[in-house]
Amino acid sequence: MSAAHDGSAPRFAPGAQVRVKDDWPETRGPCHIRTPYYVRGRLGQVVRPLGAFPNPEDLAFARAAPRRQLYHVLFDQPPIWNDGKAGDTVMVEIFEHWLEEA
Amino acid sequence: MAAPPSGVNLALLDKLVAALSAKGLVTEAEITERQAITDRASPEIGARMVARAWTDPDYYALLMRDGKAAAEAAGASMAGAPELGVLENTPSQHHLVVCTLCSCYPRALLGYPPGWYKSFAYRSRAVREPRAVLAEWGTQIPDDMEIRVVDSTADYRWMVLPMRPAGTEGWSVEKLASIITRDALVGVALPRVAGSD
Amino acid sequence: MTEESPNRALHDIGGIARFRCTPVEHDEAPPDAFGKKVDAIRQILAQKKMMTVDELRRGIESIPQDEYFALGYYERWLRSIAALMVEKGVIRQEDLA
CATH class of the missing domain: 1.20.5 (Single alpha-helices involved in coiled-coils or other helix-helix interfaces)
Structure with missing residues (x-):
């Protein structure tokens, strides 16, 4: 694997229940974030850690970008939209600093 | 257009x-x-990777473990490209790839994304009403099969590994590759054997 | 409620109502010469560490809403790349006038 590691172990293991932070940096000034609005504040399950990558929120402004653990996180689809078919899911790459234990 | x-x-x-x-x-x-x-990147390389994975257990293992290495082994030029993740369809799970934030796509492997993949309609709708979008493509996913929409948001680019259809027993890798379309590698279509259904 | 969060950024369009009834046009055409050239420039500048994909994205995301939805895909890239090169002092605004 060429996904680099930052030396620190992932905080969340496969199967961990997590909540995406209900945070809106968009309201506080210029930013670039890769956490879609529709999962903010939502409960999900870690599928697996994907490795550590330079934080895009820093890369976007050419700042020093420490590596952050990235995860595949799974969400039930219907609760997000109050729509859709039970059992369908959405899986999103989310950085560790956006996740809290749930 | x-x-x-x-x-x-x-x-x-x-x-x-x-x-x-x-x-x-x-x-x-x-x-x-x-x-x-x-211009040399092409869905045909992805199709050959899938066909080989269907027929060669060692290559399948490599593909699932390290997509970039498997793509290099198939002749793709992956230097400097993001990680390549592979999403394996099963009898109970179908994957559909979208990028709601921009239009992340495994360009290094599959080439330029098609217009529809970059369209606002696809980016917006695939994540919310995947069954409706797939139906517009003529792709019916059984009710008891989970659709897993993969929103490509960060450092990986994703390719779907479709299921090998029935009726392809004994086919060569080349013949298998011929039924794997770019759309199947994104998850909006399924490989089809001519004459079936 | 997720739907149409007032805080949502304009490019963050998963599931929004605006496109719910828009069919996905099966546009298969490869990029035109303009798009391919813009893409090639992006790759070269990235390879030379002149910009990251996240800077490109940030530049696209800061295009005003009316233009964001009116410009073509590679036009948005071009606008972002040009603005970034000026922002970084690589070229001058006058060079693009």
């Missing part, structure tokens, strides 16, 4: 290239070379 670029932006491109050239940063030769490399 996509509208052609405006005259303003055509002129802007010329001015940008001229300014970057004047700084020694970009030459016409480099542009031609990059374009040629990008």
